[in-house]
Amino acid sequence: MKLNLKLSLALIAGSMMAVSCGGSGNSSESASSSSAPAAPEPVKEISLEEKYKDDPIFIRGVELMKQNDCPSCHMIERKIVGPSYADVAAKYETTEENVEMLAGRVIAGNVGVWGEIPMPAHPALSEDDAKDLVRYVLLLKK
Numbered sequence: 001m002k003l004n005l006k007l008s009l010a011l012i013a014g015s016m017m018a019v020s021c022g023g024s025g026n027s028s029e030s031a032s033s034s035s036a037p038a039a040p041e042p043v044k045e046i047s048l049e050e051k052y053k054d055d056p057i058f059i060r061g062v063e064l065m066k067q068n069d070c071p072s073c074h075m076i077e078r079k080i081v082g083p084s085y086a087d088v089a090a091k092y093e094t095t096e097e098n099v100e101m102l103a104g105r106v107i108a109g110n111v112g113v114w115g116e117i118p119m120p121a122h123p124a125l126s127e128d129d130a131k132d133l134v135r136y137v138l139l140l141k142k
C-alpha cells in the first residue's frame with residue numbers, strides 16, 4: 001500500500017511536469033523574438049531630484065513647496081500650467097539679483113515671460129520664504 005501511494009504521487013507529479021513542459025515547448029514564436037540581441041543599456045540619466053536631494057537648498061525648498069500651492073502648477077522637469085523648474089533654472093543665472101527679482105514676481109504674480117497664463121500673486125508669502133523657493137528653483141540646473 002505504502003509503495004502504491006508513493007508511486008501514484010510520483011505519477012501525479014510526473015504528469016504535472018509533463019503539462020508544464022508541454023506548455024513551454026509550444027512557444028517557439030515568443031522564444032525567437034526574445035532571443036533578439038539585447039540593445040546595450042543606455043546610461044541612465046539621473047533625475048534632478050536625485051542629483052540635488054542632499055543639498056540644503058533643495059531640502060528647504062521641498063519643505064516650503066509642501067506648505068505652498070506651487071506644486072499644483074509646477075513640476076521639476078515637466079511643464080504643466082507653469083514652466084518646469086528646470087526650464088526656469090536654465091533661463092536665469094543663480095545671482096542674488098535674479099533671486100530677488102524672481103521672488104518679487106512670485107509674491108506679486110506675473111505674466112508674459114513664459115506665455116499667456118498668469119502666475120497668481122502670493123501675498124501671504126514672506127520675502128525670505130519666496131527667496132528660498134526661488135533658490136530651490138534655480139538650483140535645479142541640469
Ligand code: HEC
Pocket residue numbers: 068069070071072073074081082083088102105106110111112113114115116117118119120122125133134137
Ligand atoms: C496657478 C498656477 C501657479 C501657481 C500656484 C504657481 N505658479 Fe509659478 N508660474 C505659473 C505660470 C503660468 C508662470 C509663467 C508666468 C509668465 O509667463 O510670466 C509661472 C512662473 C514662475 C516662475 C518664473 C518667473 C519668471 O518670470 O520667469 C517662478 C520662479 C515660479 N513660477 C515659481 C513659483 C513658486 C515658487 C510658486 C509657489 C509659491 C508658484 N510659482 C506657484 C503658474 C503658477
